[in-house]
Amino acid sequence: MVSVSKNILRTILIASYIMLVALIISGVSALFSYLNTGADRSTMLHTEIQKVEQYLPKVTWAPLNNEGRPIDSQNLSALQNNYLDAWYVKQIAYKTNKPAGIKDYYTDNARENLFNFIELNKAQNITIDATTLEHHPTLEFYSEDGQLAVVTDDNVVEYKRVFKNDTLILETTETSTYKMVFLLEDGFWRTRHLVKENTKIQELDNAQISLNNFKIKGINYYPQASPWNMYGDKFNLDTISKDLKIIKKAGLNTIRIFVPYESFGKATVDYKKLDRLKQTLDVAEAEKLKVIVTLFDFYGDYSVLDWTLNQRHAETIVAALKSHEALLAWDIKNEPNLDFESRGKDIVIAWLDNMINLVKSVDSEHAVTVGWNNIDSAPILKDKLDFISFHYYESLDVLEEKYIHLKTEIPIKPIVLGEYGMSSYNGFWKPFGDNDEDQAVFHKKAQDIFKKHDIAFISWTLYDFTEVPKEVVGRLPWRKRAQEHFGFINKNGETKPAFRYISNN
Amino acid sequence: MQLKRTYLFILGLILLSSFTSIHSNTASIKLLTSQTDYIVGTNVVLEFSTTDAVQPMLYCSNSYGSTLISPTLENKKLRYQIPANIYKKVGVVNWSLIYKSNTLSGVFHMVPKPEVATMETYIGPPSIEAGGKDYTMLVIIPTDSLDNPVPKNTTVNAKHQFLASEEVDNIVTNNLIAFKNIYSKKESGRMLISSECLNINSKEFTINVMPAVPVDFEISAHRPHNYADGNQVTTFSTTIIKDKQDNVVSDGTFVIFYITNKSGNILKTSGTTLDGIATAKIIHPDYGDNWSIKAYVEGMSESNTITIAYTQVIEDFIVEFSKDGRDINVGPLQSFMQQMIPDGLQVKLLVYKNDILLEKYTKTSVDGYAHFYLKSDIFKPDNYNIKIQTAGLEKTFNNTKLW
DSSP: OHHHHHHHHHHHHHHHHHHHHHHHHHHHHHHHHHHHOSSOGGGGGOTTOOOOOOOOOEEOOOOOOOEESOOOHHHHHHHHHHHHHHHHHHHHHHHHTOOTTHHHHBOHHHHHHHHHHHHHHHHTTEEEEEEEEEEEEEEEEEOTTSSEEEEEEEEEEEEEEEEETTEEEEEEEEEEEEEEEEEEETTEEEEEEEEEEEEEEOOOOOOOOOOTTOOOEEEEOOOSSSTTOTTSTTOOHHHHHHHHHHHHHTTOOEEEEEEETTTTTTTSOOHHHHHHHHHHHHHHHHTTOEEEEEEEETOOOOOGGGHHHHHHHHHHHHHHHTTOTTEEEEEEEESGGGGHHHHOHHHHHHHHHHHHHHHHHHOSSSEEEEEESSGGGTTTTTTTOSSEEEEEOSOGGGHHHHHHHHHHHSOSSOEEEEEEOOOOOOSTTOTTOOOHHHHHHHHHHHHHHHHHHTOEEEESOSBOOSOOOHHHHOSOHHHHHHHTTOOSBOTTSOBOGGGGGSOOO | OHHHHHHHHHHHHHHHHHHHHHHHHSOOOEEOOOOOEEETTSOOEEEEEOSSSOOOEEEEEOSSOEEEEOOEEETTEEEEEOOHHHHTSOEEEEEEEESTTOOOEEEEEEEOOSOOSEEEEEEEOSEEETTTTOEEEEEEEEEOTTSOBOOTTOEEEEEEEETTEEEEEEEEOBTTBEEEEEEOOSSOEEEEEEEEETTEEOOOEEEEEEOOOBOOBOEEEEOSOSEEOSSSEEEEEEOOOBBTTSOBOOTTOEEEEEEEOTTSOEEEEEEEEETTEEEEEEEOOSSOEEEEEEEEETTTEEEEEEEEEEEEOOOOOOEEEOTTSOEEEEOOOBOTTSOBOOTTOEEEEEEEETTEEEEEEEEEOBTTBEEEEOOTTTSOSEEEEEEEEETTEEEEEEEEEEO
16 A cells, blocks of 8 residues: 555656656757747848839939940949939938938048038927939049049929928928039949039929810719729729720710729839720720829828839829820829828828829820819819819708809819719618618709709719728728719619719700 | 197007008018128128018028028028038028018029149059050049039149159049049050149059050970970970060960870960060970970960970880789880889770770889789689780780789
């Protein structure tokens, strides 16, 4: 009996000893392996650094006719990259008052000048948020040994926002000419001398483009199967062609479509998607429909250092479509006033202002507008825009009054109601919502007002959708459900009663 | 009456003061400073007259950056002290007064001063070719004491000395720099370069003017005797290799000698030049041969072809087999005066069975003999064909019985 209990004791002791040792070993090994984790050793070589496009102002080189040695394209592009990087680090340095990155792009002597400015501005809490939008460099000189270059950059368009104690003090656009000496040091083209030779505040002649009395009777268009993602994998030209036939047959003459910024590849536009956009316009042309192309859908940054990327995006798309017969106008941005609160009204307007300049500089023939989210915002930038467009989802009772008021405020420019409509959703999430008949009544009333005041209109939208992405109205189901039922044609492809009032003939 | 007048007076005053306040609301701030060009480094103060007590900030931007300046107000004058880092750099400075609709703006120029503190000099390439076609480029950036480039069209003297000549060229600054291409002369040598601007001199720079590519040359061969003893060394040497301007090529120019022998095989030896002459050595063949030799400075020039003959020294040799056929003695191997050939002559022994090469042994002679032993654990007792090769000769012993 005694020996049995002794054996049990012995077993328990040995077992607990083994367990304790195992526990300690596993603990130590876990600690050891934790200390051994970290960056992969291969990353020490920095072999995988990829160039990220972060600063892409429009650069137009003058024909090469420099003194000294002829330059080859590889060295010229290295010079250009380093020159633009020099601007970029300078903009960041003055925005943050920190000298990071300056050393790479300015020589020992030149960087002192920047450091002095940073020190001066930092002491007084002055920050400068700036970007350059255009460069017109001329290579003046390239030395025989390829180590020194002189460049004159004509008419650099600089946009600056000057802040003191985080309050915007001044917003200015200057065009300046700089002369620079670059030295090739440690593989970087570094600025040695920088001399501003002349400068003036930019003045643009604001040429107006008319719509030639074209009477817009339009509709905002997305295919039923791929709303807000028209040019993705579900892109189907037959569907679009069929839809546009319906639109044309209904007596409309215009569609408004959207170009999402990010999925179109941002600064480097995805040519496949651009081609699909072009094909859509081709189909519209075949149906004798005009198209308003709305740029920058789902974009919401507006920060000054992002502008050059935005502008390259717009430039590519505008240049590709500007001679298309079906194109009617450019809508710079859909409902940008929704971003006033989160991004700041002045920066959004400055962004729009500069984007309008850019679009007009690329395409001098087509009218430009901004699709304001409400009628109260419509007068913003009214002098700059070729026609005014606003969206209206409030009560129709006050539309007439508000429209007349707007018309007196902006008497000379065409005014377009860019979006309006009513959801016919009255399901679980909104039991007392409007039904299909209410929607028809709404559209009938709307058309009566349009007829009375000769209002150009673009309705929202052709179809009821089955899936609305969360980016459009958020995740809340009552919003999503409502957004799904704005169409003139329901989910089964049947025309709703409102379809009778899609247009006025 | 008196009272009425007083009232009128007070009323008038009120009216007047209200007008003044309207007047000051529309604010007349006017620029007083008329100067727009300043020598860089001079203190700049912009003065405005004002009718009001407002002290608007002044935005100011030069070549390197922008800032805001707060004024001091005294005697209805707004004084804006331009900061040192703006007035110490050349270039245009634009300013605008941030006041209401921001209509007051202008520019002034910080003009470079004709003064040089440092001569930043860049020269390259550091070595060029003689002959008058190649050149090096001298780039000078004269800068003043505030590290600004000097005015356009400032004269810079580019000086260079080469052999007996000393030259000074007047060049002018343009695009912030001055540059000059300095061409080589016919001769090779060392060129010293310096520059001067407004009595400030740069330091000295050296450019090596290297001889141009060599032209064709000739070669010769020297040897102690013309016997193919496989022991002595033949030395090839070139004439002095020169470029077309008669400059001796740089020391270390690589010359490669190609030797083609009687059977068309190519041997190579090489050397580098010293004072224009390259030498290369090669050991004599161990059998009679005819060599033709041609040398190249690869890709640039070549020599004539020379031929030399080597006389066979070993006419015949004796091979002795031991009783069991396994000990094989080759020799005596005798040279041209019947002396024992110096150690190191290659002797080969090849063992065949039914025309299949079983084994090959290579030995070098010692004291005129070479000795082979065919081990019994490799070669089982049988009949073998044995060949002996040396000094280009060959002897065959068929059906040699190994015990």
